[in-house]
Amino acid sequence: MNWLYDFSYLTGGIHNSLSEHFEPSTVTLIEMILAGVAFMILFAILGLVLVYAERKVSAFFQQRLGPMRVGKWGTAQTLADVIKLLMKEPLMNKNADSFLFNLAPYIIMIAAFMAMAALPFAKGLHALDFDIGILYVSAVSSLGVIGILLAGWSSDNKYSLIGAMRSGAQIISYELSVGLSLLTIVVLTGSLQFSTIIESQANGWWIFKGHISAVIAFIIFLIASTAETNRGPFDLAEAESELTAGFHTEYSGLKFAFFFLAEFANMFIVSAIGATVFLGGWMPFHIGGWVGFNNIMDYIPPIFWFFGKVSFIIFLMMWFRWTFPRLRIDQLLTLEWKYLLPVNLMNILIMAFLALMGWHF
């Protein structure tokens, strides 16, 4: 069971056995394709599981049962939905810009797919370990907004246009807060590489080690990332009671499904980044100096820690959605520009001062 604790055994094993039979360039190619296929499968599973989880959690918050008919406790409901969406006729407006209309789902999915490539899932289980990991993820994941704007603009529908514009203003505004709150921790780690950030949390997660500054940064990150994924109280881009469905009103069938899938994938990505930077990623719960305690915690495989933390943050985001009423666009922009951004800048200064004085653990 060693591979469950350190995936480099598994990946290294695959690499070695491939190297025996093929040339190095072919090996690289095969590994890349394997990784691509693995991520596609992960993407599909994530979509199915998260949509089901969202519906069940929403139902329980409202004292309903949620989907119950298809499969045991409705577990096959999302699968049935995918098949239904696949069989739906793809529709398009007569005045829509067909090229941009069809391009939009591609851009959104590519952005989500490429952002997911840099995530560390467990020890030795990551496709790409960039030394600029955080910068890369925040850069790529912000490309998705182009897809949203294209979708809204090309649909030739006023609801879509309003939704896309709101979404654009919202995502670019809150992107600042996401980046800055992550930088608060980068000040402590001195590295943007995910593996280094995780290693630096071997004697305690940053949210515990980084004093009140890290907690503030984590709260800001949660708010901003909820807004960046167009969720919860910040879902005014697709406010169903005023804009029907926002920027994807005109999409039908599978293209609509891709917007939905990308939204859930983005939710997973921001949760994974939050879990990695603030909660130690796949690093088990360690307390500096407590060797026995740390050893007991090490018995739980890292991959369970990672997915546990990610599910916790995703659950928090679902909780937000059913707790807070939807914001207006002016409240939304006020919250970001007049509260979160100044607080964030001050917080970075405080964190830098703490790091300089060595007052963190």
Place this chain on the structure above:
Amino acid sequence: MDSEALIIFFFGGVLMVGVGVLVSNLVAPSSKNTQKDEPYECGIPTQGPSMIQFKVGYYLFAILFLIFDVETVFIFPWAVVMKKVGMAAFIEILIFFIVLGLGLLYAWKKKALKWE
């Protein structure tokens, strides 16, 4: 794996949507109807074009974002080397943030952050 693997992930995204749309086109039914080509706006015929000049407020926030995002890019390398450089880095970022904060205050005073 190195950064060339990004190409695979790029094409992974393309493939996923492409195959999906292709399969959907094959299995989905298709029937022509003039009503289907209309924009979905609650059943009432649309008034005027939809691809119009839009509220300038959004554009204003886009410009503000551009300024602050460029500043964030400057803060990234600073955050990485902050601990190594020490006090000098802290003083420098303090000055940087003061200038940045003045910019934000200016935008605030000019009511650029106010939604009308």
